[in-house]
Amino acid sequence: MFLRYLSHFFNHRLNKSQRDIQEFQQKMEYITLGRTGLRVSVMGLGCGGLSCLGQSTGKSEDESINLVRKALDFGINFIDTAETYRTERIVGNALKGLRREDVVLSTKAPMYRDNKLITADDLVQAAENSLRKLNTDYLDIYHFHAVEEKEYQYVAEELVPIQLRLRDEGKIRFLGITERFMADPTHMMLKRAIQDDCWDVVCVGFNLLNQTARTEVLTTTIQKNIGVLGMYAVRRALSNIENLKIAFSMLAQTGVVDGTIVEDDHPLGFLFHEKGAVSLTDAAYRYCSHEPGIHVVLFSTGSMEHLQANVTSLLSPPLPHEDLIKIKELFGKVNHFSGHW
Numbered sequence: 001m002f003l004r005y006l007s008h009f010f011n012h013r014l015n016k017s018q019r020d021i022q023e024f025q026q027k028m029e030y031i032t033l034g035r036t037g038l039r040v041s042v043m044g045l046g047c048g049g050l051s052c053l054g055q056s057t058g059k060s061e062d063e064s065i066n067l068v069r070k071a072l073d074f075g076i077n078f079i080d081t082a083e084t085y086r087t088e089r090i091v092g093n094a095l096k097g098l099r100r101e102d103v104v105l106s107t108k109a110p111m112y113r114d115n116k117l118i119t120a121d122d123l124v125q126a127a128e129n130s131l132r133k134l135n136t137d138y139l140d141i142y143h144f145h146a147v148e149e150k151e152y153q154y155v156a157e158e159l160v161p162i163q164l165r166l167r168d169e170g171k172i173r174f175l176g177i178t179e180r181f182m183a184d185p186t187h188m189m190l191k192r193a194i195q196d197d198c199w200d201v202v203c204v205g206f207n208l209l210n211q212t213a214r215t216e217v218l219t220t221t222i223q224k225n226i227g228v229l230g231m232y233a234v235r236r237a238l239s240n241i242e243n244l245k246i247a248f249s250m251l252a253q254t255g256v257v258d259g260t261i262v263e264d265d266h267p268l269g270f271l272f273h274e275k276g277a278v279s280l281t282d283a284a285y286r287y288c289s290h291e292p293g294i295h296v297v298l299f300s301t302g303s304m305e306h307l308q309a310n311v312t313s314l315l316s317p318p319l320p321h322e323d324l325i326k327i328k329e330l331f332g333k334v335n336h337f338s339g340h341w
Contacts, residue, residue: 021073027315028075033295034227036174043314044078045071046300048085054302068094082108088133108145120162143176149189174200181205185338187216194220201227208287209339218293230294237339238284256333282313290318
């Protein structure tokens with residue numbers, strides 16, 4: 001009798017898991033990533049962040065591999081990693097046995113080696129290392145990682161020609177660049193970069209606390225049909241109510257938000273109603289996923305539970321118009337805060 005119960009229990013869980021996979025596959029949305037022509041899921045699994053696929057929180061490599069595979073099962077076909085995340089090998093192992101053309105791989109070269117800006121030779125070696133770890137012979141998008149404005153001229157003049165050579169050799173398909181949003185919340189580097197015509201994809205920080213990319217970056221990327229990856233949708237400030245209150249206090253001290261709101265039990269409580277958000281992170285992801293000009297919203301996680309919750313949020317309808325107006329009124333003046341500290 002007990003064995004029959006166990007069999008029924010595990011079959012029920014298996015069937016529910018299969019139903020969840022089928023539901024997400026049916027609902028998953030895809031979009032063309034700007035001028036690259038790549039068809040990508042509107043959300044991408046980020047392999048860095050605070051968890052690095054769970055590697056920073058004690059998960060085993062097998063658990064992280066299973067997390068990547070579960071994301072792929074759900075219909076996510078965009079995977080974003082980087083040399084500095086130390087998760088490229090995990091991603092490569094997760095993709096073994098799959099058709100390479102079914103996955104869009106995005107990774108990043110570090111800007112420094114031994115505390116010095118990378119050289120042309122360093123860049124070539126970094127690309128080769130990424131190809132090897134990811135078990136692939138080409139990278140769909142190869143970014144320069146967390147570039148600051150003071151580094152941009154060097155990147156454009158000394159390193160982009162090497163990127164173009166790697167592209168001509170078939171080792172990469174498209175050129176990308178990511179900003180260092182914590183240090184550059186006003187997007188000074190990207191505003192300069194998108195004036196050049198070499199970038200096929202850019203990665204920009206955008207969230208409901210800092211909406212400046214809408215006018216400073218996205219108007220131009222839309223015009224030039226540049227692919228855009230959105231990062232920092234949640235990060236620390238929007239991960240829970242305690243951190244949100246800290247963020248409000250920090251912003252109130254600078255006078256860019258109404259400090260009296262900090263005293264409320266939940267500064268963003270107006271978002272939670274029948275047609276609104278179900279949680280703070282749900283609101284954060286839904287806010288970003290419907291922003292015109294952002295093709296892929298990146299999220300990172302080390303948890304199967306959070307993976308499923310994040311996918312559910314990113315596939316949900318936009319927040320009600322009235323809530324969006326209030327968010328803009330609250331944070332429209334914020335331009336020096338990334339949401340992470």
